[in-house]
Amino acid sequence: MACIEARGLRKAFGTTIAVDSIDLRVEEGHILGLIGPNGAGKTTVFNAILGLTPYQGELKVLGRDPWTQRDQLMRDACFIADVAVLPRWMRVCQGLDYFAGVHPRFDRAKAEGFLAKTTIQRNSRVRELSKGMVAQLHLALVMAIDAKLLVLDEPTLGLDILFRKQFYDSLLNDYFDRSRTIVVTTHQVEEIQDVLTDVMFINRGRIVFDCSMEEFERRYLEVMVNPENIAAARALKPIYERQVFGRGILLFDGVERQQLAALGDLRKPSVADLFVAVLSNQSGAAQGGAR
Amino acid sequence: MSTPSNTVSGIPVESQAGAAAVITAGRRMYWSVRRELWEYRSIYIAPLAAAGLFLLAFVTGLTLSPAHRHEGLDTPYVFAAALIMGTGFIVGIFYTLDALYGERRDRSILFWKSLPVSDLTTVLSKFCIPLVILPLLTFAIALVTQFVMLLLSSGFSVGPLGARMSFFHMSLMLLYHILTVHGLWYAPIYAWLLLVSAWAPRAPFLWAFLPPFVIWGVERIAFRTSHFLAMLQYRVTGPEPPTTVRSGNLMEMISALTPAQFFRTPGLWGGLALAAIFLAAAVRLRRNREPI
Numbered sequence: 001m002a003c004i005e006a007r008g009l010r011k012a013f014g015t016t017i018a019v020d021s022i023d024l025r026v027e028e029g030h031i032l033g034l035i036g037p038n039g040a041g042k043t044t045v046f047n048a049i050l051g052l053t054p055y056q057g058e059l060k061v062l063g064r065d066p067w068t069q070r071d072q073l074m075r076d077a078c079f080i081a082d083v084a085v086l087p088r089w090m091r092v093c094q095g096l097d098y099f100a101g102v103h104p105r106f107d108r109a110k111a112e113g114f115l116a117k118t119t120i121q122r123n124s125r126v127r128e129l130s131k132g133m134v135a136q137l138h139l140a141l142v143m144a145i146d147a148k149l150l151v152l153d154e155p156t157l158g159l160d161i162l163f164r165k166q167f168y169d170s171l172l173n174d175y176f177d178r179s180r181t182i183v184v185t186t187h188q189v190e191e192i193q194d195v196l197t198d199v200m201f202i203n204r205g206r207i208v209f210d211c212s213m214e215e216f217e218r219r220y221l222e223v224m225v226n227p228e229n230i231a232a233a234r235a236l237k238p239i240y241e242r243q244v245f246g247r248g249i250l251l252f253d254g255v256e257r258q259q260l261a262a263l264g265d266l267r268k269p270s271v272a273d274l275f276v277a278v279l280s281n282q283s284g285a286a287q288g289g290a291r
Numbered sequence: 292m293s294t295p296s297n298t299v300s301g302i303p304v305e306s307q308a309g310a311a312a313v314i315t316a317g318r319r320m321y322w323s324v325r326r327e328l329w330e331y332r333s334i335y336i337a338p339l340a341a342a343g344l345f346l347l348a349f350v351t352g353l354t355l356s357p358a359h360r361h362e363g364l365d366t367p368y369v370f371a372a373a374l375i376m377g378t379g380f381i382v383g384i385f386y387t388l389d390a391l392y393g394e395r396r397d398r399s400i401l402f403w404k405s406l407p408v409s410d411l412t413t414v415l416s417k418f419c420i421p422l423v424i425l426p427l428l429t430f431a432i433a434l435v436t437q438f439v440m441l442l443l444s445s446g447f448s449v450g451p452l453g454a455r456m457s458f459f460h461m462s463l464m465l466l467y468h469i470l471t472v473h474g475l476w477y478a479p480i481y482a483w484l485l486l487v488s489a490w491a492p493r494a495p496f497l498w499a500f501l502p503p504f505v506i507w508g509v510e511r512i513a514f515r516t517s518h519f520l521a522m523l524q525y526r527v528t529g530p531e532p533p534t535t536v537r538s539g540n541l542m543e544m545i546s547a548l549t550p551a552q553f554f555r556t557p558g559l560w561g562g563l564a565l566a567a568i569f570l571a572a573a574v575r576l577r578r579n580r581e582p583i
């Protein structure tokens with residue numbers, strides 16, 4: 001069963017088209033990174049998936065229509081929509097009480113366990129906590145829910161690198177168990193590259209790239225080309241070229257490893273590099289042509 | 292545009308889903324109401340403060356002029372109840388105006404919507420506060436205040452309980468008045484404020500009070516009548532008792548309608564129907580609205 005399935009998902013605000021009839025299928029047990037520039041439509045897609053906004057087209061999340069069945073959906077799905085949406089007046093213990101009171105799949109002992117690893121006091125109000133602690137609290141609450149789908153929209157925005165690393169570490173080690181599905185969006189692509197099983201690029205409301213990380217590692221190679229080989233390298237049709245310290249770094253799609261190794265130093269490309277490559281190629285091509 | 296599922300073999304979700312606790316609608320409602328009391332502590336602090344201040348003034352009055360303590364004994368009792376009820380009414384207005392606006396303003400609506408609580412439950416729990424919680428709370432506080440007053444005044448000279456009305460009778464009438472007028476009769480007022488709170492892009496206070504003012508003005512200029520104003524007055528002052536008993540004291544007057552008369556008042560049912568419409572609209576709006 002697909003966890004999320006969308007066909008022709010479309011959402012317009014007035015004349016601005018935020019999501020331009022996209023098709024999307026996320027299988028269960030995957031960790032999908034949805035990467036896109038600001039205003040690409042990521043949050044709108046998420047809002048549609050979570051039943052926060054009406055949409056056109058077909059969309060099923062865990063077999064339900066999110067717009068009409070949000071409250072039922074939220075028994076099996078949960079989300080962290082950016083940082084700092086926890087109500088500032090709430091005490092930590094009140095949050096625990098409330099979750100235990102309304103959520104059928106919330107395991108209070110588990111949440112207490114996660115909180116015990118932090119310095120968060122049970123009696124503190126959210127407004128007294130630092131930004132990083134609020135993120136920790138939210139994650140502790142959410143990870144104690146035995147959910148099938150977790151949606152994270154910029155969950156680590158504004159946190160320092162230590163908190164960010166810790167956030168994804170605990171998500172992977174304490175939460176993800178291959179029966180859950182996680183969809184995450186962030187601008188710090190390089191930090192979650194090793195976490196993802198799939199990656200998807202979205203731009204101007206359309207999905208412009210979509211592949212599994214296995215396929216990504218198989219297909220894409222980056223070569224720091226020796227200057228004398230640059231012409232030969234260009235002949236192999238790199239999808240992107242950039243200059244670092246006067247040497248060309250070329251990104252190739254589906255070219256044999258041995259062939260490239262002869263041209264210079266092979267490097268593992270980052271998702272961020274591919275993202276830049278795909279988006280700059282796309283802005284050159286006709287809109288949506290890269291699909 | 293599909294994600295191939297070759298990386299992880301699909302484990303059936305059903306077998307993984309642990310035993311989920313059963314959460315009844317009543318329990319969700321209970322926790323939603325408790326949540327409101329956590330957030331808006333003025334719901335109980337303000338009437339308590341009013342009662343405290345009143346008692347302070349009452350004690351001061353007793354000590355400064357003990358000679359007057361037998362004069363019109365029920366008047367301060369009614370005044371205490373009126374003060375606490377008035378505070379409750381004002382708290383109810385500010386509470387309902389902020390209830391669905393505040394969560395959009397501070398973006399916490401995204402947090403609340405990430406929980407399996409429907410918009411209907413949320414709006415109803417917020418409506419419960421002025422309809423049930425505030426009346427019961429103001430009654431309890433008024434009762435305790437009056438009882439303390441009784442103890443204080445009889446502590447000075449034993450025996451003379453207000454002869455005209457037994458304390459018990461007065462309390463029952465107060466409860467009746469609070470539940471009928473402050474709960475049921477004011478329901479459309481609170482529902483309207485909730486609706487504005489769910490809709491207003493900003494300044495809900497303005498949006499709540501400007502439209503009635505405009506309607507009154509337009510009616511006055513265009514038709515030279517003031518039916519709308521009369522309607523509002525009727526709603527705020529409460530169902531009118533028959534004119535024959537209006538000469539009685541304040542306490543008798545406010546509870547002069549018998550339950551049979553009260554529940555036969557068309558204004559009550561019209562008001563409740565209007566409240567239901569406002570609430571349904573508020574539920575729909577809450578589903579649609581995004582953080583400001």
